[in-house]
Amino acid sequence: MTNLWRLSYTKLLSQLSQTKSLNPGLQIQAHLTKIGLLNDSKHRNHLINLYSKCGAFDYAWKLLDESPEPDLVSWSSLISGYAKNGFGKDAIWAFFKMHSLDLKCNEFTFPSVLKACSIEKELFLGKQIHGIVVVTGFESDVFVANTLVVMYAKCGELLDSRLLFEEIPERNVVSWNALFSCYTQNDFFSEAMRMFGDMIVSGVRPDEYSLSNILNACTGLGDIVQGKKIHGCLVKLGYDSDPFSSNALVDMYAKGGNLKDAITFFDEIVVPDIVSWNAIIAGCVLHECHHQAIDMLNQMRSSGIWPNMFTLSSALKACAALELPGLGQGLHSLLIKKDIILDPFVSVGLIDMYCKCDLTKDARLIYDLMPGKDLIALNAMISGYSQNEADNACLDLFVQTFTQGIGFDQTTLLAVLNSAAGLQASNVCKQVHALSVKSGFQCDTFVINSLVDSYGKCSQLDDAATIFDECPTPDLPSFTSLITAYALLGRGEEAMKLYLKLQGMGLKPDSFVCSSLLNACANLSAYEQGKQIHAHVLKFGFMSDVFAGNSLVNMYAKSGSIEDANCAFSEVPRKGIVSWSAMIGGLAQHGYAKKALHLFGEMLKDGVSPNHITLVSVLYACNHAGLVEEANKYFETMKDSFGIEPTQEHYACMIDVLGRAGKLDDAIDLVNKMPFEANASVWGALLGAARIHKNVEVGQRAAEMLFNLQPEKSGTHVLLANIYASVGLWGDVAKVRRLMKDSRVKKEPGMSWIEIKDSIYTFIVGDRSHSRSDEIYAKLEELGQLMAKAGYVPMVDTDLHDVERIQKEILLSYHSEKLAVAFGLIATPPGAPIRVKKNLRICLDCHTAFKFICKIVSREIIIRDINRFHHFKDGSCSCGDYW
Numbered sequence: 001m002t003n004l005w006r007l008s009y010t011k012l013l014s015q016l017s018q019t020k021s022l023n024p025g026l027q028i029q030a031h032l033t034k035i036g037l038l039n040d041s042k043h044r045n046h047l048i049n050l051y052s053k054c055g056a057f058d059y060a061w062k063l064l065d066e067s068p069e070p071d072l073v074s075w076s077s078l079i080s081g082y083a084k085n086g087f088g089k090d091a092i093w094a095f096f097k098m099h100s101l102d103l104k105c106n107e108f109t110f111p112s113v114l115k116a117c118s119i120e121k122e123l124f125l126g127k128q129i130h131g132i133v134v135v136t137g138f139e140s141d142v143f144v145a146n147t148l149v150v151m152y153a154k155c156g157e158l159l160d161s162r163l164l165f166e167e168i169p170e171r172n173v174v175s176w177n178a179l180f181s182c183y184t185q186n187d188f189f190s191e192a193m194r195m196f197g198d199m200i201v202s203g204v205r206p207d208e209y210s211l212s213n214i215l216n217a218c219t220g221l222g223d224i225v226q227g228k229k230i231h232g233c234l235v236k237l238g239y240d241s242d243p244f245s246s247n248a249l250v251d252m253y254a255k256g257g258n259l260k261d262a263i264t265f266f267d268e269i270v271v272p273d274i275v276s277w278n279a280i281i282a283g284c285v286l287h288e289c290h291h292q293a294i295d296m297l298n299q300m301r302s303s304g305i306w307p308n309m310f311t312l313s314s315a316l317k318a319c320a321a322l323e324l325p326g327l328g329q330g331l332h333s334l335l336i337k338k339d340i341i342l343d344p345f346v347s348v349g350l351i352d353m354y355c356k357c358d359l360t361k362d363a364r365l366i367y368d369l370m371p372g373k374d375l376i377a378l379n380a381m382i383s384g385y386s387q388n389e390a391d392n393a394c395l396d397l398f399v400q401t402f403t404q405g406i407g408f409d410q411t412t413l414l415a416v417l418n419s420a421a422g423l424q425a426s427n428v429c430k431q432v433h434a435l436s437v438k439s440g441f442q443c444d445t446f447v448i449n450s451l452v453d454s455y456g457k458c459s460q461l462d463d464a465a466t467i468f469d470e471c472p473t474p475d476l477p478s479f480t481s482l483i484t485a486y487a488l489l490g491r492g493e494e495a496m497k498l499y500l501k502l503q504g505m506g507l508k509p510d511s512f513v514c515s516s517l518l519n520a521c522a523n524l525s526a527y528e529q530g531k532q533i534h535a536h537v538l539k540f541g542f543m544s545d546v547f548a549g550n551s552l553v554n555m556y557a558k559s560g561s562i563e564d565a566n567c568a569f570s571e572v573p574r575k576g577i578v579s580w581s582a583m584i585g586g587l588a589q590h591g592y593a594k595k596a597l598h599l600f601g602e603m604l605k606d607g608v609s610p611n612h613i614t615l616v617s618v619l620y621a622c623n624h625a626g627l628v629e630e631a632n633k634y635f636e637t638m639k640d641s642f643g644i645e646p647t648q649e650h651y652a653c654m655i656d657v658l659g660r661a662g663k664l665d666d667a668i669d670l671v672n673k674m675p676f677e678a679n680a681s682v683w684g685a686l687l688g689a690a691r692i693h694k695n696v697e698v699g700q701r702a703a704e705m706l707f708n709l710q711p712e713k714s715g716t717h718v719l720l721a722n723i724y725a726s727v728g729l730w731g732d733v734a735k736v737r738r739l740m741k742d743s744r745v746k747k748e749p750g751m752s753w754i755e756i757k758d759s760i761y762t763f764i765v766g767d768r769s770h771s772r773s774d775e776i777y778a779k780l781e782e783l784g785q786l787m788a789k790a791g792y793v794p795m796v797d798t799d800l801h802d803v804e805r806i807q808k809e810i811l812l813s814y815h816s817e818k819l820a821v822a823f824g825l826i827a828t829p830p831g832a833p834i835r836v837k838k839n840l841r842i843c844l845d846c847h848t849a850f851k852f853i854c855k856i857v858s859r860e861i862i863i864r865d866i867n868r869f870h871h872f873k874d875g876s877c878s879c880g881d882y883w
Contacts, residue, residue: 009037013046022054029059045073052081057090072103080112088119107138111147118147123155142170146178153182173199173207180213189220208239215248224256247275254283274305282314290318294327309346316349325357344370348380355384360393373401379411391419395428408435410444417450421457429454429463449477456485476507484516492520493760496529509536511545518551522558525837525864526755530555534568543571550578557586560835560862560869577611585617590869591878593625612644619653623660624868626882631657652681659689660882664698680709687716691723699723714740714747715840752816753837756827763819772823779822784813787852795845812845821853821861833860841865851875 009028016025029047032038044063051060060078064070075098082091095113105113110133117126130148138144145168153161165171165179176199183192196214199206206214211234218227231249234240240249246269253262266272266280277300284293297315300307307315312331319328332350347370354363367373367381378401385394398416402408413436420428433442433451441447448471455464468474468482479502486495499517502509514537521530534552542548549572556565569575569583580603587596600618603610610618615638622631635654638644646654651674658667667686671678683705690699699720706716717740724732740747752763761770770776794812817838824834842865854861854872861872871878 010042010046013043013050017046017050017053020050020054022050022056025050025054026059039068041067041071041073045071045077048074049077049081052077053084055081055085057081070101072098072106072109075101075103076106076109076112079109079116083112083115083119086119088116088122091116092120092122092125104136105132105138107141107144110138110141110144114144114147114151118151118154121155123152123157126151126155139167140169142168142172142175146175149175149178150182153179153186156186158182158186158188171202171204173204173210176204177207177209177213180210180217184213184216184220187220189217192217193221193226206233206237208234208242208245211237211239212242212244212248215245215252219248219252219255222256224252224258227252227256243269243273243276247273247279250276250283251279254279255286259283259287259289272300272303272305274308274311277305278308278310278314281311281318285314285317285321288321290321293318294322294324309343312346313349316346316353320349320353320356323357325354325359328353328357329362344372344374344377348377351377351380351384355380355388358388360384360388360390364393373406375407375409375412378406379409379415382412383415386415386419386422389422391422394419395423395425408439410441410446413441413447414450417447417454421454424458426455426458426460426463429458429460433463433467445471445473445475445478449475449481452478453481453485456481456488459489461485461489461491474505476502476510476513479507480510480513480516483513483520487516487520487523490523492524492526495520496526509540511537511542511548514540514542515545515547515551518548518555522551522555524755524760525559525753525835526760527556527559527561527835528755528757530559532758544573546572546574546576546579549573550576550582553579553582553586557582557589558864560833560864560871562586562590562592562869575606575608577608577614580606580608581611581614581617584614585620588617588621588624590871591624591880593621593627596621597627597630610642610644612647612650615642615644616649616653619650619657623653623657624879624882626661628657628661628663648676648679648681651678652685655682656685656688659686660692662693664689664693664695668698678705680706680713683709684716687719691719691726694723694726696723696727696729711743712745714745717745718747748840750816751839752820754820754824755835756824761820761823763816763823765816765819766814767816767819770823772826775826776819776822779826780813780818783822783853783856786856787849790852790856792849792852795848812843815843815846817842817846817863818849821850825857825859831859833862835862835864837864839866841867842870847877847881851877 009032013025013028016028025047029038032040032043037043044067048060048063051057051063057078060081064074064078067074075094079091079094079098082088082094091113095109095116098109110129113129114126117123117129126148130151133139133144133148139148145164149161149165149168152158152164161179161182165175168175176195179195180192183189183195192214196206196210196217199210211230215227215230218224218230231240231252234242234245234249239245246265250262250266250269253259253265262280262283266276269276272280277296281293281296281300284290284296293314297307297311297318300311312335315331316328319325319331328350335346347366350366351363354360354366363381363384367377370377378397382394382397385391385397394415398408398412413432417429417432420426420432429451432454436442436444436447436451448467451467452464455461455467464482464485468478471478479498483495483498483502486492486498495517499509499513502513514533517533518530518537521527521533533555537543537548537552549568552568553565553572556562556568565583565586569579572579580599584596584599584603587593587599597618600610600614603614615634618634619631622628622634631654635646635650638646638650651670655667655670658664658670667689671682671686674682683702687699687702687706690696690702703716703720706713710716717736721733721736724730724736739745749764754761754763763770767773768777817836820836821834824836828834842863846863847870850861850863850870850872852875855875863870863872868879
């Protein structure tokens with residue numbers, strides 16, 4: 001108490017105001033009241049100033065109300081306290097109250113009320129106060145002028161702000177800081193940098209606030225080089241330990257691409273505040289160091305600092321990226337426990353986190369609870385639905401919000417188009433297309449690319465091509481979308497033409513384009529073109545790309561070169577289930593059943609779990625090698641061993657295995673035990689087995705089911721007719737033909753393709769449209785004579801035409817695959833393999849003929865029919881005559 005008597009009360013209260021020490025101030029007020037000095041205006045004004053700075057406005061108002069004549073100092077202190085504590089409306093109300101008492105503002109009051117106008121964005125009032133400033137002659141006061149500069153800038157009037165700045169007669173560092181701050185906060189970073197240069201030239205020495213603001217400008221520009229120079233100035237001027245500067249440095253290095261330096265400077269901060277923590281956590285998230293971001297969050301909480309909305313937004317992004325719903329829910333729970341009202345940014349962060357953790361119901365709950373839903377929240381929810389393939393929910397929410405008038409933007413349309421593609425809802429694509437045209441988004445590159453992609457996935461290739469052609473400057477994604485669509489829908493030639501156009505425009509393909517082209521080549525069995533794309537994959541350095549590697553395996557396997565497929569498989573860097581499945585399926589299709597099963601075992605040893613596609617390939621391998629016991633083992637144990645429920649495809653494979661092996665009763669029994677109604681692939685497998693074993697009864701039952709399921713398919717009629725013909729029931733063959741005629745079902749014509757150099761040639765039975773037809777038919781005649789000498793006899797029983805034997809022999813000799821092979825023999829170098837693709841199953845006569853031809857000409861003949869590959873070499877076929 002002795003020290004209190006040594007100091008005057010006014011000086012002591014002034015010191016307490018600087019340290020915002022409320023309780024000692026209350027004690028002094030009590031003492032002043034006791035000794036009768038509270039009515040002294042100086043004491044009262046100092047107390048009002050202290051209470052206002054501490055945010056204890058009730059105490060300040062009580063003193064003000066009890067004052068017989070409150071003066072300008074009291075009111076200025078109160079208005080200043082409100083403004084400094086962010087209560088702009090209260091500051092303005094206090095100003096009006098003061099003004100009504102006919103008290104005039106001074107150089108201390110004007111800055112406070114102008115700051116309140118800045119907080120509330122009250123431009124009109126700010127202009128009125130500016131007028132009072134001019135009338136009262138305070139416009140030349142540097143502090144008032146600085147606050148006017150800030151007020152106009154924060155109300156969006158940057159031009160007026162700059163004009164006022166230029167009129168300040170003697171600008172100090174605060175004047176410059178005011179302008180820097182405004183430019184930086186409004187993202188005019190380059191202008192802020194230029195102004196900083198002007199300040200240095202004018203001879204004004206920057207302070208820590210100047211340098212902090214300019215560091216923020218460097219951060220906004222991503223200019224870490226200039227940022228390092230400013231860092232050097234901080235060190236030189238001794239401001240490097242200033243908390244504002246330290247935080248700005250952490251933020252600048254983190255956002256400028258140097259997280260290591262950001263962490264170094266963060267560690268040097270003695271007592272990091274919430275801004276420091278937010279900067280480093282956001283930096284970790286930006287650099288995708290999500291685990292480190294979570295560690296930093298835990299350290300921050302351990303230090304006693306509670307996260308704010310900015311912290312939680314970054315933390316939720318980390319949880320979303322790491323798919324840690326538990327931690328995200330924990331953060332959400334803390335918000336609820338602390339009774340913190342979620343602001344829109346955190347709400348959107350929660351929606352995004354829950355969606356990325358596949359918890360769309362929780363995300364929707366957050367969305368529905370938001371009091372004022374905006375477009376950002378809508379996009380987060382709609383995108384979340386789309387990413388989680390909740391496509392119906394995505395479209396429903398869009399329709400609902402569209403009628404509510406929330407609006408939409410590019411992001412909304414992209415999500416809706418993605419879901420429309422997922423549902424193959426072409427009508428929705430057309431509606432969104434119309435909406436994008438109406439709203440002016442038809443020129444947006446992202447929307448254009450998404451429209452091309454969605455139309456393509458909805459099999460509307462003409463619409464996709466129209467959008468693409470109308471695009472003024474198609475880019476790589478738009479090319480990729482259309483090329484992928486062409487490849488998926490079997491229009492490989494158009495995909496290849498589009499690729500040539502892409503190259504002609506000087507665009508460099510990416511791995512996705514190459515993958516799509518390789519898939520197109522696979523569907524065409526275009527081996528030579530596939531090799532050219534392989535060369536491009538090597539040229540552009542995509543061999544380490546898993547997608548490109550998998551597509552190479554698939555292309556070579558489907559183009560007839562299992563050796564090249566195996567080489568490509570060995571070069572895939574990180575073999576996943578797609579890589580293994582492609583190779584296992586390739587081996588199975590080429591008749592290497594035991595190799596396929598061995599590779600399946602290697603995959604399991606490698607720790608890769610199979611999916612349903614892998615097991616289809618395994619059963620397929622067993623099927624075409626007659627491995628009934630092995631197939632049954634895999635089929636019976638797939639659920640227990642791998643957690644995969646058998647699908648229609650697996651049942652179809654197993655029924656085909658049993659049927660081909662002559663176990664028709666077991667196959668029928670399995671059909672009857674299926675947990676769901678058999679589909680066309682199951683009945684088709686049974687019909688195929690009936691054809692092999694000439695079982696009319698089973699064939700008729702399977703055919704009847706297929707007539708109901710796929711009445712338009714000609715293959716069912718053909719196979720049933722084959723069964724009747726194989727047992728001499730020609731009357732029933734005629735009935736099947738009449739049924740086809742009456743039902744207007746047309747038999748799919750047999751077609752074969754062969755690739756020579758860069759061209760693909762197509763043949764049908766008896767085709768004479770080729771420019772080298774004379775040579776082709778001459779070659780067939782030559783081969784026929786050589787085969788007859790070797791013991792070949794045409795298998796006329798397989799021809800269903802009701803004509804003489806000699807005519808049947810002629811028809812058989814001109815099948816499309818024979819024409820394609822003959823052309824291959826005259827158009828390719830001696831010894832080169834001949835690769836032919838056929839759209840139907842190869843007939844028994846052609847299969848027999850090629851075993852003779854491959855031996856006669858000493859060439860490998862590779863035929864890819866609708867079921868599998870046949871490698872004819874040295875007089876035998878890789879299928880072992882089991883197809």
